Amino acid sequence: MAEKMRYGSNENESGNVDDEFNNANEELNPEDIYRVYMEEIAAIPPCSEEENEKLLGEIRSGNKAARERLIEGNLKNALFFVQDYINKGVPMADLIQEASMELMMLADEGFEGSFEKLLESRIRVRMEEIINDQKKETDIEEEMLARVNVLQEVSKSMAEELGREAKLSELAERMKMTEDEVREIMKVTMDALSMSKINQDLQS
Numbered sequence: 041m042a043e044k045m046r047y048g049s050n051e052n053e054s055g056n057v058d059d060e061f062n063n064a065n066e067e068l069n070p071e072d073i074y075r076v077y078m079e080e081i082a083a084i085p086p087c088s089e090e091e092n093e094k095l096l097g098e099i100r101s102g103n104k105a106a107r108e109r110l111i112e113g114n115l116k117n118a119l120f121f122v123q124d125y126i127n128k129g130v131p132m133a134d135l136i137q138e139a140s141m142e143l144m145m146l147a148d149e150g151f152e153g154s155f156e157k158l159l160e161s162r163i164r165v166r167m168e169e170i171i172n173d174q175k176k177e178t179d180i181e182e183e184m185l186a187r188v189n190v191l192q193e194v195s196k197s198m199a200e201e202l203g204r205e206a207k208l209s210e211l212a213e214r215m216k217m218t219e220d221e222v223r224e225i226m227k228v229t230m231d232a233l234s235m236s237k238i239n240q241d242l243q244s
Contacts, residue, residue: 070132077119077136087113092155099147110147114159118143121160125167129174138170139163184228191215191225 087095087110095113098106118139125135142162151158194214198206212219 070126073132074119074123074126074136078116081112081116081119084112084115086116087155089154089156096152096155107147110155111143114143114155115140117156117159118163121163122167124164125171128171129178130170134170135167138166142166184225187225188229191222191229 091113092110095106095110099110119136122135122139126132143159146155146159146162191211194211195206198210198214202210206214208219208222212222215222
């Protein structure tokens, strides 16, 4: 377990969280998940700034073992910076994965300077980015849901008025949208209904 957490994965350095570990802790709240991760890496000796500098020089010379040591020795720092972004709309596993990715990418860049300071800056910028992206995605989903509800109400009202189902052009005119916009809302509605039907079939 510790080996996978150090480097993302022995088979794929993507920073993905180990599936077995993630599934075993899926019922924990974000703070508990964070604590478990920190406990997992507690035994890994952290790198000092001097060691970071030495390892970076060795990495520039093509030393792969130095790269691995730099990553594992700074993983605790990387995850420490994550704690300020817990419970801000992004799953804990995603925060940890992104922080690990920033650590690995930084280890490959071969820069000169304070590794720890740049690591903190890079991780904090990335955390803000993914939290903002998640918020935008949530806002879009909520807006689309509101449009779906309005379309359903308008469709029902027009059917009662006309004595038949309203045409696409009529719905678009009533909702002050283009036909393509109404069609997109209809597609979202149908996709949601299909997914609901699939879930019901799986549970029956």
